[in-house]
Amino acid sequence: MRVFFPSRLRCQWLCVMVMLFVVGASSTLAAEPKNTVSGQSKYDAAGCARCHGASGKGNGPQAMALFFMFKVPNMADPAYMQTRSDDVLFRTIKQGKASMPSFGLKLTDPEIKELVVYIRSFTKTP
Numbered sequence: 001m002r003v004f005f006p007s008r009l010r011c012q013w014l015c016v017m018v019m020l021f022v023v024g025a026s027s028t029l030a031a032e033p034k035n036t037v038s039g040q041s042k043y044d045a046a047g048c049a050r051c052h053g054a055s056g057k058g059n060g061p062q063a064m065a066l067f068f069m070f071k072v073p074n075m076a077d078p079a080y081m082q083t084r085s086d087d088v089l090f091r092t093i094k095q096g097k098a099s100m101p102s103f104g105l106k107l108t109d110p111e112i113k114e115l116v117v118y119i120r121s122f123t124k125t126p
């Protein structure tokens with residue numbers, strides 16, 4: 001059988017399709033803990049999920065475009081998140097860092113605090 005595309009390229013497309021499918025499926029199946037609903041709506045409204053993914057794993061659609069330059073951290077990894085203080089998370093959202101945009105002009109401090117609480121919930125709901 002003749003192979004029309006270099007097999008490496010075809011593999012990449014397959015990976016992208018599989019990842020998009022996983023992202024789509026996980027966002028519809030994700031359980032919503034009640035106490036973080038407000039933080040969650042802000043997370044969705046501000047577009048955090050397009051880079052960080054619906055469950056914070058760093059697998060949003062735009063993370064693919066950033067993938068080669070900046071790694072989007074996995075905020076659903078408990079071991080990693082233990083190394084991040086609330087203060088660091090707060091400041092990163094407010095001031096931005098590398099390709100993470102700053103939200104200090106779009107969100108108020110209490111709103112950013114709600115987002116930090118919501119982000120913490122990623123490690124609690126497996």
Ligand code: HEC
Pocket residue numbers: 043046047048049050051052062066070071072073084088089090092093097098099100101103115119
């Ligand atoms: C354009 C893509 C993009 C968007 C949109 C985005 N982020 Fe990020 N975010 C990143 C990247 C990339 C990093 C890693 C920055 C670094 O450390 O180099 C990051 C880092 C973070 C961190 C720090 C995590 C750590 O490891 O310390 C937090 C918290 C965070 N983002 C929350 C948010 C929230 C909340 C929103 C929505 C209001 C958001 N992000 C929107 C790309 C994005």
